[in-house]
Structure formats: structure tokens, C-alpha cells
Amino acid sequence: MTPIGLVAGEPSGDLIASRLLQGVQERIPDLVVQGIGGPALEQSGMQIWHPMAALSVFGYVDALRSLPRLIRIYNDVAKRWKLTPPALFLGVDAPDFNLRLEEKLRAQGVPTVHFVGPSIWAWRYERIHQIRRAVSHMLVLFPFEVEIYEKEGIPVTYVGHPLADAIPTEPDRAGVRESLGIDADTPVVAILPGSRSSEIRLLSPVFLQAAARFAQKEPGTCFLVPMVNQVRRQEFEAFLARYPVPNLRIIQASGIQSREQWPVSWQAMAACDVALVASGTATLETALFKRPMVISYILSGMMRRIMAFKSGQTGPSVPWVGLPNVLSREFVVPELLQEQATPDNLFRELDSLWRDESRKAHIRSQFEDLHQILRRNTAQKAGQAVVELLTCQN
Known part of the structure; x- marks a missing residue:
């Protein structure tokens, strides 16, 4: 034995x-x-x-x-x-x-x-x-x-990284869109404000306001928001009632696994053109789906003080926070953190990514290389x- x-x-x-x-x-x-x-x-x-x-x-x-x-x-x-x-x-x-x-x-x-x-x-x-x-x-x-x-x-x-093995190098975007009932030519923005209550509370208002401005400029855009459970969905919907966004769909995890047993967050990443993503593992997943994104995060004042006390640092030792940028050692995609995470700033970066085809091609190339390194x-x-x-x- x-x-x-x-x-x-x-x-x-x-x-x-x-x-x-x-x-x-x-x-x-x-x-x-x-x-x-x-x-x-x-x-x-x-x-x-x-x-x-x-x-x-x-x-x-x-x-x-x-x-x-x-x-x-x-x-x-x-x-x-x-x-x-x-x-x-x-x-x-x-x-x-x-x-x-x-x-x-x-x-x-x-x-x-x-x-x-x-x-x-x-x-x-x-x-x-x-x-x-x-x-x-x-x-x-x-x-x-x-x-x-x-x-x-x-x-x-x-x-x-196990995620690089689990996520296909060429995700079936058309198949995922078909399973979600989204036309192939519909603009899609994924909104991923995180899975913790504090993340929903701090990020949802600015994400939703940025999305509403994007919807005004790009009518017909579909916004996909994956939610890990009913509790988080209810928390998010409370903010959605205050900051409505047209054509927004919440997709929630259920007991019945959907397409190839993918999490709902992966479905949103696979289907989208661009994404607003809370800093964390979701940024790496979005990169492995080869999607351009705006990374954001907001900590409460108390959490900032606790982290500073526990770590002895006021910020990270590297200039990047999002994992795709950390791994690439450059700002491949924008990061808007704390006071910079305003609806105006988020909208501007999201709109810039949406319109710049050469930038999106560069991001995809970087993320393809990253996938091969991690797989x-x-x-x-x-x-x-x-x-x-x-x-x-x-």
C-alpha cells in the first residue's frame, strides 16, 4: 500500500x-x-x-x-x-x-x-x-x-494551466451562439462582474452604466451576463433595475449542464465580441477564448486597508493586475482599477476595442500564443x- x-x-x-x-x-x-x-x-x-x-x-x-x-x-x-x-x-x-x-x-x-x-x-x-x-x-x-x-x-x-487544456484552441463560437439563440451577426458584449457579493455590489453599477452607453451608440447589441447562482442573480438584478440596459440577458448556472458541460461564463465568453471582466481567473478564461476585454476591479476602502496591512503593500509588485497582461508582460488589454473604473472610462475603452480591428487582431494573436504556452x-x-x-x- x-x-x-x-x-x-x-x-x-x-x-x-x-x-x-x-x-x-x-x-x-x-x-x-x-x-x-x-x-x-x-x-x-x-x-x-x-x-x-x-x-x-x-x-x-x-x-x-x-x-x-x-x-x-x-x-x-x-x-x-x-x-x-x-x-x-x-x-x-x-x-x-x-x-x-x-x-x-x-x-x-x-x-x-x-x-x-x-x-x-x-x-x-x-x-x-x-x-x-x-x-x-x-x-x-x-x-x-x-x-x-x-x-x-x-x-x-x-x-x-489546466484551463488551457479544458478550453479548445478554436472554440465553436457559431455553435454556442446558436445554442443561445443569438444570430451570427449580432454584436455581443459579455459582462462578467464576478461571483462574490462584494464584486457584484461594487462593479455592477459601473459595468451597467458603461453598457447602457455602449447600447446607445451600438443599438441592437446583445449583452450576456453569466450568474453563478440565484443569490448572485438577485443581487445583480437589483442593480439592473436602477441601471437598465436594453437587450441584456442573464444566463444562470443550473443543475442541467449545457453545451459540452461548459460553465455559463464560458458560453458568454465564447459568444461575445468583447467583454467587461472583473479581474481574476475570468480574465485568463476570456483570453483563452481569444476575446478582447476591458479588465476592471474595485475594492472597498476597508478591504484595501486589510490587504495593505496583511501584505505590507499598497499595490502589487508588478505593473499589471489582469493575468493576460501579467503573462504577456505588457498591457495587451486595458485595466481600469479603483478610481479609474468609471462608467465613462469603461465605455471609452470598450468602444475603442470594438472599433479597432487591427488592435483586436493583435490581441487575438497574443492570446493564441498564450494558449499554446499554457497548454x-x-x-x-x-x-x-x-x-x-x-x-x-x-
Whole structure:
């Protein structure tokens, strides 16, 4: 029997870890995986000690409220693995939880692998010291991260990004539009204000006002707004009632998976001509769909103070915030953040992108190159790294 400890803290991590384990199980048939995971890992045969949802927190306030529960879970899994050490521990994202656990396990002689490096290139670089103590091997999503860890003497493997494997290099735009009942020649703008309540509250008003101005200039434009659930939809609709936009359609996730089991956000990205996108993973997804976008974000005053206190920084260490720009090392698409995120500014940038065909062609070319760089069969590469580390232990 070859036991592995594993903690995945997000649905995306649950899915990619389950695919990673499939490859490991083919090479090591007696593999036994135990720890914290979600439905995909459970279906792959993992013994779930605690459900992944128990680690889910949304923002600093929720984290403080959840702290007693998180401490109980941490103490439980740490005690179990102290009594019966695994042959290897794999931490998938969730750095606040996993790095502490990895540091403890590695001190006990357990090899530790961390998959998805925290964004130390933008915030809190000093965490590199904890990573050096905690992690035997880093598996990173972005190629520029390799140099960071190599410079710090931390073994690292670039495995690409799972989204680049999941999103086709040539999305079927016509098919998606047909499934949504949108004509091929209809102008479409995707509006993605985020999936958190705070994002809906702060971004929806400026996004909607910018969209209304775009609709005045481009009558007949269809605006697609994906919503992750009914709660977020109701929050968004409250703002829509105050800032109406003609021909706006909300598409909401349901229990029945739609086209090729794509999330509704992917449908909007595939169907649109341009997009207004909240900074985050959605910007990378939009880039992988080769769509020009305006990236925006607004933090409340309290959140800005909390982030500055926690990180010791008033802003990121790089000049870009959106992942497509970070990866390209240039402002391929515009970013309007905080006070710059006004309806006038958003409209002007959106209209400029819409009208400039040569700029859109350049953006598409940049994003095609980006897709090829990130498309590396992530699950297979990460699984191979885990197998090699396990083999070295035997």
C-alpha cells in the first residue's frame, strides 16, 4: 500500500487533482489517497476525511468567523498523519492552510508537493521563506514562476494551466451562439462582474452604466451576463433595475449542464465580441477564448486597508493586475482599477476595442500564443512529477 495525503480547497483543485491521480494510479496500483477533497476526488476513490467545502471561506471576515472550524480540521488531519505518515503529501492551492500543514509534515520527514503556487510575484514575496521550509517540490501554472523558485533554491516543475487544456484552441463560437439563440451577426458584449457579493455590489453599477452607453451608440447589441447562482442573480438584478440596459440577458448556472458541460461564463465568453471582466481567473478564461476585454476591479476602502496591512503593500509588485497582461508582460488589454473604473472610462475603452480591428487582431494573436504556452497537459505532467517523487522514496 502506498498512502498519499491530499488537501484540495477549491472546486477547480478538486477536479484537476482527480485527473492527476488517475495517472498516478495507473503507475502505482496500490495507491491509497486520504484527506480533504470534493466530489471529483471522492469519485476517483479518495477517502474523504473532511469535505472540501469545510475549507471554503469568502473574504477576511468569513475567514475570521471560520477560524475555529479550520483549526479543528487542521489539528485533526495533522494528528492522523503524525500517527500514520503518508508516503507523500500533495497540497492543491489553499496556501494558508496547506503551507502550514506541509511545513509540519516535511519536518516529520514526509515529502511535500504543492500544486499552484501562491501569487508571491504580486503580493507578499516574503512567503518564499515559508515555502522553502514547507515544500519539497513546487508545481507551478505559469512559466515565469520557474525562475522565481529556481533562484530561491526550491525544486520546481512547470506543468501548464489546466484551463488551457479544458478550453479548445478554436472554440465553436457559431455553435454556442446558436445554442443561445443569438444570430451570427449580432454584436455581443459579455459582462462578467464576478461571483462574490462584494464584486457584484461594487462593479455592477459601473459595468451597467458603461453598457447602457455602449447600447446607445451600438443599438441592437446583445449583452450576456453569466450568474453563478440565484443569490448572485438577485443581487445583480437589483442593480439592473436602477441601471437598465436594453437587450441584456442573464444566463444562470443550473443543475442541467449545457453545451459540452461548459460553465455559463464560458458560453458568454465564447459568444461575445468583447467583454467587461472583473479581474481574476475570468480574465485568463476570456483570453483563452481569444476575446478582447476591458479588465476592471474595485475594492472597498476597508478591504484595501486589510490587504495593505496583511501584505505590507499598497499595490502589487508588478505593473499589471489582469493575468493576460501579467503573462504577456505588457498591457495587451486595458485595466481600469479603483478610481479609474468609471462608467465613462469603461465605455471609452470598450468602444475603442470594438472599433479597432487591427488592435483586436493583435490581441487575438497574443492570446493564441498564450494558449499554446499554457497548454501542457497539466494533469499528466503533474502526475508524472508525483510518481517520480514517490519512486524516489521507494
